[in-house]
Amino acid sequence: MTDNFKNWTLTNTRTGVWLDAFHVNAADVGLAGNWSVKKATLRAGPSDGIDILDVDNGALRFSVLPTRGMGLWRGEYRGMRLGWQPPLSGPVHPKFVNADAHGGIGWLAGFDEWMCRCGLAWNGPPGDDGGAKLTLHGRIANLPASHVAVGVQTNSPHTIAVQGVTHEGGLFLANLRLTTHYYTEPGAHWVQIHDTVENLSSRPAELQMLYHCNWGPPCPVLEEGSKVLAPFRTVAPLTPRAAEGIDTFDVYGPPTPGFAEQVYACQMLEDSQGWTLALVQNPAADKGAVVYWRPRELPCFTIWKNTAAVEDGYVTGLEPATNFPNFKGFERQQGRVIVLPPGGSWECTWGIEVYDTAEGVATVHKRIADIEHTGTRVVNRVPTAGFCPV
Amino acid sequence: MTDNFKNWTLTNTRTGVWLDAFHVNAADVGLAGNWSVKKATLRAGPSDGIDILDVDNGALRFSVLPTRGMGLWRGEYRGMRLGWQPPLSGPVHPKFVNADAHGGIGWLAGFDEWMCRCGLAWNGPPGDDGGAKLTLHGRIANLPASHVAVGVQTNSPHTIAVQGVTHEGGLFLANLRLTTHYYTEPGAHWVQIHDTVENLSSRPAELQMLYHCNWGPPCPVLEEGSKVLAPFRTVAPLTPRAAEGIDTFDVYGPPTPGFAEQVYACQMLEDSQGWTLALVQNPAADKGAVVYWRPRELPCFTIWKNTAAVEDGYVTGLEPATNFPNFKGFERQQGRVIVLPPGGSWECTWGIEVYDTAEGVATVHKRIADIEHTGTRVVNRVPTAGFCPV
């Protein structure tokens, strides 16, 4: 973080820094406003040992989990809850997660975040990738950050920043370093994310990154009649099950016991600056959440509809990514696995916005419409070559 | 816990409550007697991070392990040790247990309790259950409780209660919540257990529960010539190996290096109130331990004879359960896997009693005899259809 930031190091495993608790607010640094950043260590139960960092910009609050690869756990915007409620008691410390369990889907026993990363060496379903045993959605969400810092910009706009470094390594394994930054400003309705993944190896390394952003009760943007709006260029169901719902791929049904998930692979139109976005809004169109990104960095967008019963995790995922969530071998064939050269790096800027008024949601409609008229939308009605194995 | 209880919350992960240490005794609450409840956190070695709760009613002491699914670790009754000594240094924190290890029997690396639960979604041996990879005896013994409370009844009989809630969950996995209560009274020779398992899902959920109660040195009820007495209705060896010992299924041999375990599946007669019991007593019949339960709730009783050398874990298990410890697929075929409806629950009351006098043991003989004359005992000499795959 640069010169006009005041910075605090909360964790640095090399120098032995770790703060069990930490708190700073605007007054502490002689600034106006009611923002604060606070860090605690959770104890007991499945969360025992988790570092949790609560950033409150005065309007938007979000919790970062350094112990779970810097994922975003939960949030709240002016009283509106953000995230979802899976059928577990989280957040779950990685020591209670065994990725290999249940035939390679043990990751699900810790999957609890508003936003978690799937990667870095791979994501997607488990399987045998030429001798390498891949588990669901990779290692990064269950790896602890070894460096965590907080910064506040002393001059306007008083950006609040959280930085974390997580290493996905091991001899003969990947050697990838993720450096994450979260940025927000006092009173803002958004958090912006900047990630860099470096290949620390002397050899080319594969990278897959999917940002699993999840919305469900108690977050009010998802209910029966909620919609996802976005400047889609192409939509394709990933499975026959998803094809069944293609006519309503962008509309959400009510919580439905036993609902089997439907997944749609999408490519997006973008604005002249290369940005695109997706909005999930409630039926009244007065509450919504936006994910925005650049298709140049994240060319693949996945909509995950899992409108099961509330108690089973009624949820939708809006997932900008480097790839679609097919098995890595298939994605590699499609050219959708990034290969980082030795010492090379990949980076990405994207963000989340939250709206709690009809006026706010309407501004998003306008932004989507402005992009939509730059192209046409193709909706494939069946699983389609290139998007998934057919 | 109801109105006339004084209660303390030791752990509540939702509200961030966790007590590193806790202590209360009779004097602290203005009562007579020398009971106490104390909580500590174990550090270092395989036990690092384990919460342990010692309940001492003045005569009977037992340790509850919230970190291991509310299992009972060890006990002592007027100087008589309760439990057993497996060949490991426990109790073992779940972070050192990998259930998938050794081909799915990694659970054994943490198996150390006087009484532990096997379940909730399954128990029994590892294997492939229609695509689901089951590991030995399920997840519950390696899941930490997220809520722990202690209560003391301020009026007579001054019941001492421990409550714990453990969640076996995960998206697309089971969503079962176990609420455990342990009850004892000042000076009592017993601990009573009340468990409720709720299916929090909108869909039917399978449940298997086996209470693995283990007795071996330094507990004096098991030695050469010890016996198990109970009002058996039917006894069947689970394997050819068990059939070899059918003539002495209820008598224990000496510690025997290399002894291969023998397991017997039993159905029980019950008293007019629906209760049954099993006693393991020493040859002098002046020390004994009883497990009592209702076959309506726990229709299957298993005797586990593992009279290996003391250093290899000379032990017997008395195991009331919803099922026999065969692979879940077989038990399902026999109708012995409980299916809980959405939101449904299962509950069970049972207990353990300890005796250290001949007179005490004789009273148990009388109770058993009173039930035995209500029916007849059938002992199958070979593995028998319905009890195990034949």
Add this chain to the structure above:
Amino acid sequence: MTDNFKNWTLTNTRTGVWLDAFHVNAADVGLAGNWSVKKATLRAGPSDGIDILDVDNGALRFSVLPTRGMGLWRGEYRGMRLGWQPPLSGPVHPKFVNADAHGGIGWLAGFDEWMCRCGLAWNGPPGDDGGAKLTLHGRIANLPASHVAVGVQTNSPHTIAVQGVTHEGGLFLANLRLTTHYYTEPGAHWVQIHDTVENLSSRPAELQMLYHCNWGPPCPVLEEGSKVLAPFRTVAPLTPRAAEGIDTFDVYGPPTPGFAEQVYACQMLEDSQGWTLALVQNPAADKGAVVYWRPRELPCFTIWKNTAAVEDGYVTGLEPATNFPNFKGFERQQGRVIVLPPGGSWECTWGIEVYDTAEGVATVHKRIADIEHTGTRVVNRVPTAGFCPV
């Protein structure tokens, strides 16, 4: 530790002793010299929860990791770094290591030590050993010690000792207890290790032990042109890949991106007292490290050449062991798996020396030469029966 030692217990899980931090130095006990022993608990990141014990004899410093089976993490001798740098952020707590991951090579995600033990029930590559699923290099490096003590000899030579006890156990699993002692003296350039492994079972137990001693940057003994010198009796490449480099098996190339490891199995000549040694020295022959041992206790010596790029873990392993690092089944056929009788034990004394002058290295050359002229060296040019499957 005997009478003229002053001792401190840092960990004893049976009695509930655990010191979060500990420090003692010469002055504290009224002795001259500038040695010290200090214990800390690491927090956050992959190291969270690790106990680390730093022994500084005034010239040589080394870190012992009780939480990782008493391995030696890093060292330093008069400013010369000891150890290596694998592509991970260690040391790694076992709770973040899943041995079964990646098809049984998950051990690599924690492999970070200057010296770690591979064993105890098995070492070598993963595989199915008659139904038992073995994972790479066994359990011991990811098991925490349950007893740790430090002692200082109050009379000359004021030996500094560290003792640790680690139990590799579990019902129906191995029941082996490792008691480790590290010894050094004020100002010494060496650390001596004494290990005892006891079979606590009533039944015979298999034992494999390999001491994985690793040297690489920032330790200056390994660079292009470094050599391994030793009184070899027989050398055999373990694989065709190793055979490719047989002409230079004892010379190290530069860091080479993509270098595939080469492994050589060696038998050693020994001196009249039964000792042998191996030296890895830099090209200038003014820095070197020695491993010394007795082939009677450790008959197999393995050279691991992994001269990959520095960022991928440029490293060599000098590995005295009870066996070669082939799959356990093959080693058993060759009679190289130790069988301990009930209650039996195995013990071993060996050590590491460090040199930072040409004179020092020359004294090692002399010791090697003195042993070499007692026999002849046979170098097999291809994988050879008896050393590896052919």
